[in-house]
Amino acid sequence: MMLICSLIMDVPSELSKKSIRLATLNISFQHLIKGLVMYTTTYNVSTVNQFKFGKSLCALAVCISLGVMAPAHALLINLTSTGNSNADTGFQLAANFWQSIFTDNIIMNVTAGFAELAPGILGEANSTYFDTTYSAMKTALSNDSKSADDAVMVAGLSAGPTYSKLINNGGSAHLQTGISTMNMTRSNAKALGLVASSSTVEDVAITFSSRFSFDFDQTDGISAGFYDFVGIAIHELGHGMGFTSGVDIFDLNFSGGFSDAQYNPFATVLDFTRCSAASKAAGADMDWTANNNAKDFAIDGNCTPLVSNAWSTGVSQGDGRQASHWKDNAGIGIMDPTAEPKGNLNVVTLLDTQALDVIGWDLRAQVVPEPNSLLLMLMGLFGIHVARRRPSIV
Numbered sequence: 212m213m214l215i216c217s218l219i220m221d222v223p224s225e226l227s228k229k230s231i232r233l234a235t236l237n238i239s240f241q242h243l244i245k246g247l248v249m250y251t252t253t254y255n256v257s258t259v260n261q262f263k264f265g266k267s268l269c270a271l272a273v274c275i276s277l278g279v280m281a282p283a284h285a286l287l288i289n290l291t292s293t294g295n296s297n298a299d300t301g302f303q304l305a306a307n308f309w310q311s312i313f314t315d316n317i318i319m320n321v322t323a324g325f326a327e328l329a330p331g332i333l334g335e336a337n338s339t340y341f342d343t344t345y346s347a348m349k350t351a352l353s354n355d356s357k358s359a360d361d362a363v364m365v366a367g368l369s370a371g372p373t374y375s376k377l378i379n380n381g382g383s384a385h386l387q388t389g390i391s392t393m394n395m396t397r398s399n400a401k402a403l404g405l406v407a408s409s410s411t412v413e414d415v416a417i418t419f420s421s422r423f424s425f426d427f428d429q430t431d432g433i434s435a436g437f438y439d440f441v442g443i444a445i446h447e448l449g450h451g452m453g454f455t456s457g458v459d460i461f462d463l464n465f466s467g468g469f470s471d472a473q474y475n476p477f478a479t480v481l482d483f484t485r486c487s488a489a490s491k492a493a494g495a496d497m498d499w500t501a502n503n504n505a506k507d508f509a510i511d512g513n514c515t516p517l518v519s520n521a522w523s524t525g526v527s528q529g530d531g532r533q534a535s536h537w538k539d540n541a542g543i544g545i546m547d548p549t550a551e552p553k554g555n556l557n558v559v560t561l562l563d564t565q566a567l568d569v570i571g572w573d574l575r576a577q578v579v580p581e582p583n584s585l586l587l588m589l590m591g592l593f594g595i596h597v598a599r600r601r602p603s604i605v
């Protein structure tokens with residue numbers, strides 16, 4: 212199915228595109244709910260510098276200068292032209308970045324372009340989704356387990372064949388059990404071996420806003436008055452890779468009168484890292500409540516937080532930001548819902564890569580840096596992230 216990871220809440224043309232893609236995927240879509248509004252994940256502008264506590268993995272330029280970008284990679288991100296050659300160069304650098312981090316032997320097909328997006332929106336990613344079952348996901352994740360974090364994630368998954376949620380459908384939070392279906396982006400499914408790795412079907416369409424001025428080259432920092440295009444492209448690709456939450460669909464349709472079961476197909480792999488003390492107390496495998504309560508990032512199935520209050524909680528019922536992102540302006544990683552202000556780099560952190568690792572992407576071990584030394588390099592080369600840190604909560 213096609214869920215929209217971008218800016219517009221309900222786009223008829225996108226919904227029709229979804230039908231096309233559903234047919235192409237040749238899987239069952241009986242669950243599609245008449246009247247259900249799909250969501251689009253936005254990457255918004257911000258005037259707030261984010262205090263970085265997520266350890267920087269590396270800015271793209273630093274990766275190159277450190278020589279840690281491996282020359283050969285099995286992951287291939289196929290990009291169409293945006294129609295702007297400078298943007299194409301920048302987008303390729305963003306693709307190279309993820310290719311340098313992950314080794315999954317797949318081809319990810321990305322359609323790129325520019326459009327006049329809504330004010331305040333820098334970019335959007337419209338991912339094609341793959342419907343599956345909890346059992347299939349768990350088997351695939353287990354077979355794909357490579358890192359220590361993968362092992363923790365797999366060990367923490369419920370035995371199955373069903374999983375459970377804490378959900379506040381109808382207003383009050385309650386435990387919903389016996390859920391067998393879920394979904395993930397097609398790219399995520401490729402990384403897990405659930406979709407043919409060389410399929411040429413579009414996996415994600417990424418659109419950048421033509422309203423803004425971008426700096427397409429990170430290697431000399433980001434010029435004043437310009438947004439960091441490469442960082443924004445890395446963010447949008449991250450959504451395509453599976454950094455999304457089904458809570459956005461629930462949140463957007465909260466008042467629609469849909470049953471708990473009608474939302475069953477929309478939990479993502481990433482949602483299994485979304486929890487709270489309340490969901491743990493209820494015995495739920497995830498916190499799917501759409502409200503302003505804090506949601507933690509944990510990978511052990513027991514809600515031992517790696518980051519407390521890690522997640523945005525929803526545009527409609529939550530904190531005003533889409534749940535498919537880290538908490539806004541908390542400096543957790545590049546999957547923050549708002550980009551760094553003009554003149555600043557957006558930096559991938561070890562938390563960004565950890566989240567993608569545990570949902571099925573395979574880290575290239577040798578590029579995992581020693582954070583302290585790399586951070587020093589970052590400081591020396593750019594002097595941006597540390598020098599400009601300031602209290603940033605809005």
Ligand SMILES: [Zn+2]
Pocket residue numbers: 252253254446450536546547548
């Ligand atoms: Zn986003």
